[in-house]
Amino acid sequence: MFCERQCALIHVEQQWQEDVATIEGKHLHDSAHDVGTESRGNLRIARGLALRSLQLGLSGKTDVVEFHQLSAGEPESSGVVLPGVSGRWRPYPVEYKRGRRRDELSYKVQVCAQALCLEEMLGVTVPEGALFYGKTARRQVVVFDEALRRTIAAAAERLHELFRQGKTPDAVYVKNKCRQCSLLDICLPRQVASPRNVDAYLARMASTDAPSAHLGEGEGK
Numbered sequence: 001m002f003c004e005r006q007c008a009l010i011h012v013e014q015q016w017q018e019d020v021a022t023i024e025g026k027h028l029h030d031s032a033h034d035v036g037t038e039s040r041g042n043l044r045i046a047r048g049l050a051l052r053s054l055q056l057g058l059s060g061k062t063d064v065v066e067f068h069q070l071s072a073g074e075p076e077s078s079g080v081v082l083p084g085v086s087g088r089w090r091p092y093p094v095e096y097k098r099g100r101r102r103d104e105l106s107y108k109v110q111v112c113a114q115a116l117c118l119e120e121m122l123g124v125t126v127p128e129g130a131l132f133y134g135k136t137a138r139r140q141v142v143v144f145d146e147a148l149r150r151t152i153a154a155a156a157e158r159l160h161e162l163f164r165q166g167k168t169p170d171a172v173y174v175k176n177k178c179r180q181c182s183l184l185d186i187c188l189p190r191q192v193a194s195p196r197n198v199d200a201y202l203a204r205m206a207s208t209d210a211p212s213a214h215l216g217e218g219e220g221k
């Protein structure tokens with residue numbers, strides 16, 4: 001959802017590059033991923049759950065899944081039974097993000113995809129979850145509406161198409177996005193997204209037989 005080229009560089013080409021943001025994010029996720037459970041009144045907290053959806057062809061690991069005990073009068077079908085405790089409990093995924101709150105669709109897609117996995121695995125509806133922002137220690141509730149669910153189905157299909165093709169999409173340089181991308185130095189979006197430079201380079205090569213001609217910065221793909 002963030003960038004198809006970044007997705008293909010990481011998952012098709014197996015390229016990765018750490019930067020300050022990815023390392024900070026990893027620390028936050030590592031602490032959230034410490035496997036275990038915790039009880040707080042009518043709340044059970046599970047960390048690092050392995051999830052999958054056979055329908056979507058997705059798998060992953062949660063930061064946190066809270067289980068909220070159903071109140072009297074709520075339909076039993078909206079909760080699941082947990083081992084060793086009475087009552088029924090509604091799953092509520094929480095995804096941890098470094099930084100401050102951002103209206104980022106890819107974040108909402110990520111936590112909703114976890115909900116879809118939980119629904120398929122547990123046979124229960126998961127109507128909402130949350131994003132937790134490390135910098136401000138604030139939550140943003142995310143409602144898993146039909147539009148978001150359809151977005152995920154389309155994104156999962158596109159993901160599998162990328163894998164089938166085994167081809168990395170061309171770069172599209174978007175200043176605000178690319179400047180925060182950890183793969184900027186591998187992707188080189190400004191250089192590869194400008195076919196004019198390649199054409200100019202090939203034209204120069206065709207018109208000269210100078211052996212010292214070389215591919216300079218911003219001139220090649």
Ligand code: SF4
Nearest residue numbers: 003006178181184187
């Ligand atoms: S630098 Fe930009 S185009 Fe390249 S992978 Fe990152 S976000 Fe995508």
